[in-house]
Amino acid sequence: MNARCEEVQDLLIDQAYGEQDPAGCALCRAHLLSCRSCRDAADRLDAVRSLLDRAAPSLCSPCTVNEAWYKVKAGLAARRRREVIVFAGVAAGLLAAFWAGLAAIDPRLPIYVQLGVVLNLSLFYLPIHLLRRREECTCG
């Protein structure tokens, strides 16, 4: 096996899976015409690929899909509930902490001013939470 054979045999898999550029394909084709050992290597590769193709396709019955959908639907509802609880808990905690801080700084502050400040703050929290959810990466 010479250097060209090594190069071609390295390219055979890429060619078989359509990852070869036209120049590489032409090189392989031309070399295979004249090289018995590389033709054998190509045949062995084809044999492995057809063996893999002989595996039965993985079938998914409508019943399996239905069953899976009910589970996923329940999972989605549970996630939504959990999210609402976490959101409400965090929001309430933050607002309570802020309110307590506000009252500690100036206890003479009228209650309606305190309420106004806390409500304004809560109006900021909602869009921040929604934006964060939108940008959250699910790929982790």
Place this chain on the structure above:
Amino acid sequence: MNRARRGDSLALEELFRRIYPGLRGFLVRLTLDDDLADEIAQEACCRALTHLGSYSPQARFSTWVTAIALNVWRNMRRHAGRTVPLDEFPEPAATDDPAGQTVDHEVRSLLAVLPPEKRVVVVLKHYEGWTYDEIAGMLHCPVGTVRSRLHDGIAVLRREAQRRGLL
């Protein structure tokens, strides 16, 4: 897709029914375990449908969902160390086509020989037909790594198939 993003339950169900069979089929080949494949596919669909807002249409939807499923699979392996060792590989149940089933079992047990990081590339490339670039994106690794894992994987399969007299 837009209706599903707004939380329309019919649209979500339609989207699920479109993606689930293919995703499960891929995961059965990857995990070689039908129950585990179901579990991963359901978790991946749940995550995908919950976070539809973060899907960017520049990538194919199936690429995005497959990448999520691969993350779920990796996390499950990391936490549970769940794999199918050769000696536990299930024997095929009797059906109308024993010859076809034997071949299927042979191929499954061949794939089980591959280490998971090579098997995932072989399955994504051979059965799912993704490009090297797409696979590299899904697995968060360089294209060269994908290529060398495919080459190694096919070489291992060829040696093992020859050893078993299948070629």
